[in-house]
Amino acid sequence: MAATALAKAPASPAAAGAPAGNALSVRNLDVVFGKGDGAITALSNVSVDIPAGSLVTMLGPSGCGKSTLLRAVADLVPASAGSITVLGRTPEQARRERNFSFVFQDATLLPWRSAIDNVRLPLEVGGGSGTHDDPMDLLDLVGLKGREKALPSELSGGMRQRVAIARALVTRPKILLMDEPFGALDEITRDKLNEELLRIWQETGTTIMFVTHSIPEAAFLGQHVLVLAAHPGRVKEFVTVDLPFPRRLPVRDTMEFIQITARLRKLLEEC
Numbered sequence: 001m002a003a004t005a006l007a008k009a010p011a012s013p014a015a016a017g018a019p020a021g022n023a024l025s026v027r028n029l030d031v032v033f034g035k036g037d038g039a040i041t042a043l044s045n046v047s048v049d050i051p052a053g054s055l056v057t058m059l060g061p062s063g064c065g066k067s068t069l070l071r072a073v074a075d076l077v078p079a080s081a082g083s084i085t086v087l088g089r090t091p092e093q094a095r096r097e098r099n100f101s102f103v104f105q106d107a108t109l110l111p112w113r114s115a116i117d118n119v120r121l122p123l124e125v126g127g128g129s130g131t132h133d134d135p136m137d138l139l140d141l142v143g144l145k146g147r148e149k150a151l152p153s154e155l156s157g158g159m160r161q162r163v164a165i166a167r168a169l170v171t172r173p174k175i176l177l178m179d180e181p182f183g184a185l186d187e188i189t190r191d192k193l194n195e196e197l198l199r200i201w202q203e204t205g206t207t208i209m210f211v212t213h214s215i216p217e218a219a220f221l222g223q224h225v226l227v228l229a230a231h232p233g234r235v236k237e238f239v240t241v242d243l244p245f246p247r248r249l250p251v252r253d254t255m256e257f258i259q260i261t262a263r264l265r266k267l268l269e270e271c
């Protein structure tokens, strides 16, 4: 699993030389859709700081604005009030500089292109300039070495998500925004990809914001869990998960983990 050409970053935020400060700062953010009587307040007065190099999961009931928050960070929906700072830039500047990438629930691969050609796609769309990683190294990183010529139809759902992650990393984004990326996978595949994602995060040092419905997934992956409440979407609590890395799946059987998930469940019930 060498991936020598990959941009190496500290193995974990606690490691020496970890990037300082916040990758992301959200201040008093409101996002309102529509106007007048029909207006929907998707997010109300949301403030959160995401430390550079960290992995933060977002948990909350359906409709609490998880996707909207990611989309606002990615400059896909405008803020109605408040501010968002991405690596010291506005979301628009960060998008132009390709400081972040998105991974969705559906891998959205081009069906007529092989795995490797799907990973290359962002480089072609961007004109091939700027720093990037070798698509072959990235397929190795996500555990798909040897499958580079396979078409999406020849890959399982989990493998397609691996390709989507490799594609998201090819432009060396500093921030990876993941919106329920494993939500459509069976439990065993999801567990495996959870462990893999932690390994990829530690190897690349990318800041990750990861949305999920799943309490165990939020607790297993996150250094912090941003719990959102609905109607209007707002911050319920920013919970720190005090479990050491590297984390492996059996940590879920420990008393510490069970206590954290119980606390998250209680917070969600109050939402």
Ligand SMILES: Nc1ncnc2c1ncn2[C@@H]1O[C@H](COP(=O)(O)OP(=O)(O)O)[C@@H](O)[C@H]1O
Binding pocket: 033, 034, 040, 041, 042, 060, 061, 062, 063, 064, 065, 066, 067, 068, 069, 233
């Ligand atoms: N483009 C949009 N236009 C109007 N309403 C929207 C739009 N996107 C999201 N919403 C509304 O904003 C709220 C939050 O949605 P969303 O961010 O998708 O929630 P979540 O991802 O937590 O399920 C919901 O009430 C949803 O219906």
Ligand SMILES: [Mg+2]
Binding pocket: 066, 067, 068
């Ligand atoms: Mg959503």
